[in-house]
Amino acid sequence: MAYRFRGFLPVVVDVETGGFNAATDALLEIAATTIAMDEQGFVYPDQTWFFRVEPFEGANIEQAALDFTGIRLNHPLRMAVSEQEAIGEIFKHVRKAVKSAGCKRAVLVGHNAFFDLGFVNAAVERTQIKRNPFHPFSCFDTATLAGLAYGQTVLAKACSAAGIEFDGREAHSARYDTEKTAELFCGIVNRWQEMGGWPPV
Numbered sequence: 001m002a003y004r005f006r007g008f009l010p011v012v013v014d015v016e017t018g019g020f021n022a023a024t025d026a027l028l029e030i031a032a033t034t035i036a037m038d039e040q041g042f043v044y045p046d047q048t049w050f051f052r053v054e055p056f057e058g059a060n061i062e063q064a065a066l067d068f069t070g071i072r073l074n075h076p077l078r079m080a081v082s083e084q085e086a087i088g089e090i091f092k093h094v095r096k097a098v099k100s101a102g103c104k105r106a107v108l109v110g111h112n113a114f115f116d117l118g119f120v121n122a123a124v125e126r127t128q129i130k131r132n133p134f135h136p137f138s139c140f141d142t143a144t145l146a147g148l149a150y151g152q153t154v155l156a157k158a159c160s161a162a163g164i165e166f167d168g169r170e171a172h173s174a175r176y177d178t179e180k181t182a183e184l185f186c187g188i189v190n191r192w193q194e195m196g197g198w199p200p201v
Contacts, residue, residue, distance in 0.1 A: 001035075001036070001037045001043075001101040001102065001103060002101060002102045002103045002104070003199075004037065004041065004043075004198065004199075005103075005107065007103055007104040007105065008103060008104070008105055008106065008107040008135070008138075009034070009035065009094075009097060009098045009101045009103040009105070009106045009107070010035040010043075010106075010107055010109045010140060010185065011032055011033070011034050011035065011094050011097070011106045011107070011108060011109060011133075011134070012032065012033040012034075012035065012045070012108075012109040012110065012178050012179075012181050012182040012185060013030065013031070013032045013108050013109070013110050013113075013116045013117075013120060013178065014030070014031050014110060014111070014116060014174045014175075014177040014178040014181060015027055015028075015029065015030050015115075015116050015119045015120070015174060016028050016029035016030075016069045016071060016172060016173070016174045017065060017119055018055065018059060018060060018061030018062055018065050018066070019060055019061070019062040019065050020115075021060070022115075022118035022119045022121070022122040023122055024059070024060045025059065025060045025061065025062070025065075026053075026055035026056065026059035026060065026061045027053050027055075027056070027059075027083060027086075027119050027122075027123050028052070028053055028055065028061075028069070028071050028073075028080075029050070029051070029052050029053060029069075029071065029173070029174035029175075030050070030051055030053060030086055030087070030090065030119075030120075030174055031048060031049065031050040031051075031174040031175045031177075031178035031179075032048065032049050032090045032093075032094060032178065033045050033046065033047065033048040033178050033179055033181075033182040034046040034047050034048075034093075034094065034097040035109070035182065035185070035186065036101070037101075041193060041198075041199070042186075042190045042193065043185075043186045043189050043190060044186055045179060045182035045183060045186060046097070047093070047097070048175065048178060048179055048182075049089065049090050049093055050174060050175040050178075051080075051081055051085070051086035051089065051090070052078050052079060052080040052081070053080055053081065053082070053083055053086045054080045054081065054082055054083070055073070056083055056123075056126055061073075068172060069172045069173075070172060083123045083126060083127050084127045084129065087120070087123050087124060087127060087129055088127075088129055091129065091131065091132060091133055094106050094133045094134070095131065095133045098133055105133060105134070105135055106133040106134045106135070107134065107135050107138055107139060107140060108120065108134050108135070108139045108140070109139065109140040109141075109142065109181065109182070109185050110139060110140075110141065110142065110181065111141070111142045111143050111155045111177070111181045111184075112141065112143050113139035113140060113141040113142070113143075114139065114141070116139075117134070117137070117139050120134065121136065140185070142155075142158070142181050142184050142185050142188070143155075143158075145184075145185070145188045146158035146161070146162070146184060146188065149162075149188045149191065149192075150162055155171070155177065155180065155181065155184070156168060156171065158184055159180055159183070159184055162183075162184055162187045162188070163187075164180065164183050164184060164187065166180055
């Protein structure tokens with residue numbers, strides 16, 4: 001794995017939020033899926049961690065965002081945790097995965113990855129969590145990769161083009177979108193290998 005991605009461990013992340021501004025809008029859900037590799041060099045989704053997150057104090061939450069995601073902040077079964085706990089737990093597991101894979105750092109994989117990375121970095125800054133395993137600005141974007149591989153940039157359409165089942169009723173849940181993005185990422189990477197694009201000769 002370290003050889004394949006220049007010392008980086010790909011970790012797929014998806015966030016659901018109260019808006020588009022990472023500095024002012026609430027982080028409401030976060031999920032992360034680590035990527036592993038088999039003996040033949042093919043990658044596959046490994047473990048997933050998911051948290052519903054309590055909005056930070058003073059966070060902006062747009063009603064349109066809640067309508068889009070279907071998140072009900074006052075639902076009795078929401079069982080949200082603080083940003084500190086959610087980010088801290090995910091980082092702990094990602095650091096272990098990085099070490100186990102022989103990598104030096106994690107790289108965030110996301111569908112429109114700059115959005116997810118921006119919210120992760122903003123939460124890290126608010127909570128002052130140390131030992132962030134993710135590269136601060138580099139990321140792998142499956143919207144771009146799917147545009148190249150399948151001519152599709154919307155997650156649902158890219159999954160369909162890749163032969164990955166996608167249930168629109170489950171979309172916009174951080175866990176579901178993360179796991180589907182992980183399948184999409186692995187499918188593209190493995191297809192490239194099958195075509196002879198890796199390893200280099």
